[in-house]
Amino acid sequence: xxxxxxxxxxxxAYVGADIGGTNTVxxxxxxxxxxxxxxxxxxxxxxxxxxxxxxVAFMDQLASEIGALALACGxxxxxxxxxxxxxxxxxxAAGLALDASNLGWRRVRFAEEMSRRLGVPAYIDNDVRLxxxxxxxxxxxxxxxxxxxxxxxxxxxxGIMLDGVLIRGSRLLAGEIGHDRVDGxxxxxxxxxxxxxxxxxxxxxxxRLAAEAVRDGKSTTLAGVERPLTAxxxxxxxxxxDAVAADIFRFVGRALGRKLAALAFAVDPQIIIxxxxxxAAGDCLLQPIRDELTVxxxxxxxxxxxxxxxxxxxxxxxxxxxxxxxxWSRERGSxxxx
Numbered sequence: 001x002x003x004x005x006x007x008x009x010x011x012x013a014y015v016g017a018d019i020g021g022t023n024t025v026x027x028x029x030x031x032x033x034x035x036x037x038x039x040x041x042x043x044x045x046x047x048x049x050x051x052x053x054x055x056v057a058f059m060d061q062l063a064s065e066i067g068a069l070a071l072a073c074g075x076x077x078x079x080x081x082x083x084x085x086x087x088x089x090x091x092x093a094a095g096l097a098l099d100a101s102n103l104g105w106r107r108v109r110f111a112e113e114m115s116r117r118l119g120v121p122a123y124i125d126n127d128v129r130l131x132x133x134x135x136x137x138x139x140x141x142x143x144x145x146x147x148x149x150x151x152x153x154x155x156x157x158x159g160i161m162l163d164g165v166l167i168r169g170s171r172l173l174a175g176e177i178g179h180d181r182v183d184g185x186x187x188x189x190x191x192x193x194x195x196x197x198x199x200x201x202x203x204x205x206x207x208r209l210a211a212e213a214v215r216d217g218k219s220t221t222l223a224g225v226e227r228p229l230t231a232x233x234x235x236x237x238x239x240x241x242d243a244v245a246a247d248i249f250r251f252v253g254r255a256l257g258r259k260l261a262a263l264a265f266a267v268d269p270q271i272i273i274x275x276x277x278x279x280a281a282g283d284c285l286l287q288p289i290r291d292e293l294t295v296x297x298x299x300x301x302x303x304x305x306x307x308x309x310x311x312x313x314x315x316x317x318x319x320x321x322x323x324x325x326x327x328w329s330r331e332r333g334s335x336x337x338x
Contacts, residue, residue: 010075010077011031011076011077011078012030012031012077012078012080013028013029013030013031013036013070013074013077013078013079013080014028014029014030014031014033014079014080014081014082014083014321014324014325014328015027015028015029015066015069015070015079015081015082015083015118015320015321015324016029016082016083016084016085016316016317016318016319016320016321016322016323016324017062017066017082017083017084017085017317017320018084018085018127018130018131018313018315018316018317018320019043019084019085019086019087019103019127020043020087020127020153020154021043021045021087021102021103021153021154021155022042022043022153022154023040023041023042023043024040024041024042024043024062025038025039025040025313025316025317026038026039026040026041026062026065026066026069026317027314027317027318027320027321028066028069028070028073028074028079029317029321029325030077031077031080033318033321033322033325035314035317035318036073036074036075037069037072037073037074038069038317039065039066039068039069041061041062041065043058043103044057044058044061045102045103045104046103046104046105047104048101048102048103048104048190049104050104051099051101051104051105051106052104052105052106052108053105053106053107053108053109054108054113055103055104055105055108059110059113059114059117060117062114063114063117063118066079066082066118067118079118079120080120080121080328081120081121081122081123081324081325081327081328082114082115082118082120082121082122082123082324083122083123083124083125083130083319083320083321083322083323083324083325083327084110084111084114084122084123084124084125084320085124085125085126085127085128085129085130085131085316085319085320086100086110086124086125086126086127087100087102087103087126087127087128087154087155087157088100088101088102088103088105088126089126089172089173089176090124090125090126090172091172092123092124092125092126092168092172092323094111095109095110095111095112095122095123095124096108096109096110096111096124097110097124098172101189101190101191101192102154102155102190110122110124111123111124121324121327121328121331122324123323123324123327123328124323125166125319125320125323126157126159126168126172126175127151127157127316128149128150128151128157128158128159128175129159129166129168129175129319130159130316130319130320130322130323131149131151131159131275131309131315131316131319132147132149132159132160132161132166132273132319133159133161133166133318133319133322133323134311134314134315134316134317134318134319134320134322135147135149135273135275135309135310135311135315135319136149136161136164137318137319137322138311138318139273139309139310139311139315139318140271140273140307140308140309140310140311141161141271141273144270144271145161145162145163145164145270146161146162146163146267146268146269146270147160147161147269147270147271147272147273148160148161148175148260148263148264148267148269148271148272148273148304149161149272149273149274149275149309150177150256150260150272150273150274150275150276151274151275151276151279152201152202152203152256152274152275152276152277152278152279152285153202153203153276153277153278154202154203154204154277155178155190155198155202156177156178156197156198156201156202156276157175157176157177157178158175158176158177158263159175160174160175160263160267160269162267167267177197177259177263178196178197178198178201178202179191179193179196179197179198180196180197180259181193181194181195181196181197182195182196182197182200182255182259183195185197185199185200187199187200187205187208197255197256197259200251200252200255201252201255201256202278203230203231203277203278204231205252206231206234206248206249206252206278207228207229207230207231207233207234209234209248209251209252210222210229210233210234210244210245210248211228211229213244213248214229218244219243219244220237220242220243220244220245221237221240221242221245222234222237222242222244222245231277231278231281232280234248234249234281235249235278235280235281235284238281238284239281239284245284246284249281249284249285249288250288251288252285252288253284253285253286253287253288253289253291253292254288254289254291254292256285256288256289256292257288257289257290257291257292257293257295257296258292258296260272260289260292260293260306261292261293261295261296261297262296264293264297264303264304265296265297269304270304270305271304271305271306271307272289272304272305272306272307273307273308273309274286274289274306274307274308274309275308275309275311275312275315279308279309282308286306286308289306290306293306
């Protein structure tokens with residue numbers, strides 16, 4: 001990822017962390033950007049109806065896990081900087097998690113607080129933008145300067161890269177397609193609105209659609225699951241030929257495809273990368289997206305390819321550590337230039 005001296009490679013490490021709605025994955029990288037160790041903790045969320053500005057318990061636990069990972073895998077390296085992918089509305093310049101509705105966070109001074117706990121510079125950006133950066137650096141988008149990447153997991157969002165630059169927008173909301181309303185939907189969303197795309201195109205949304213199908217008496221193997229249904233249950237049923245499960249993924253994929261077609265006309269990406277936990281459903285989800293894109297963009301030469309991400313949960317880590325290394329290198333260079 002960068003050229004380093006032998007001494008720097010042996011003594012310096014960087015941290016990248018991807019904070020998800022359910023779990024947080026942590027990566028320890030050497031000075032060249034190679035992954036040398038990983039850890040995982042549960043993400044401690046707050047009730048979205050009572051948002052907090054100080055998720056102290058989670059930040060303490062995250063700092064503790066990073067310290068333990070550095071001791072276990074660092075080989076005596078000193079952490080130089082840390083990058084964090086945070087869900088929701090993020091002001092990367094100010095280091096603020098402005099609104100992470102799925103976590104119940106509001107105006108959290110995340111970069112400052114993690115920097116204080118770790119004793120090193122800390123940087124944050126939206127988790128999906130960093131996932132996009134990771135796939136662009138070392139994944140399905142390697143060598144591609146114009147791309148869209150969506151992650152479908154606990155929530156839904158998109159990252160946009162044009163001419164090799166991540167697009168954030170004038171209000172730092174570029175790519176927040178999950179909170180665009182869809183005609184005919186009325187389920188409440190954690191953001192406070194109703195009928196957002198995220199209420200169906202997400203793991204909780206898919207599970208809810210399946211539970212509704214069972215309650216409506218539809219003939220499906222999902223009716224035999226004697227616990228709350230999950231998106232994984234729906235995928236397994238779809239993969240086994242269950243028609244109701246396939247219809248759910250078709251409904252979700254088509255809705256996503258319509259939104260992505262509009263985005264494709266707006267920014268003209270070479271490819272659309274689909275990641276996140278729900279992307280493990282493969283063609284159960286990807287094929288309906290492709291089918292809907294074909295309806296809206298019938299000319300094959302104008303239509304972006306829809307491909308799965310290559311790095312899985314490592315994409316966010318690669319993007320986060322790239323954020324840390326680039327920002328730390330830039331700041332260190334500025335100091336040396338003075």
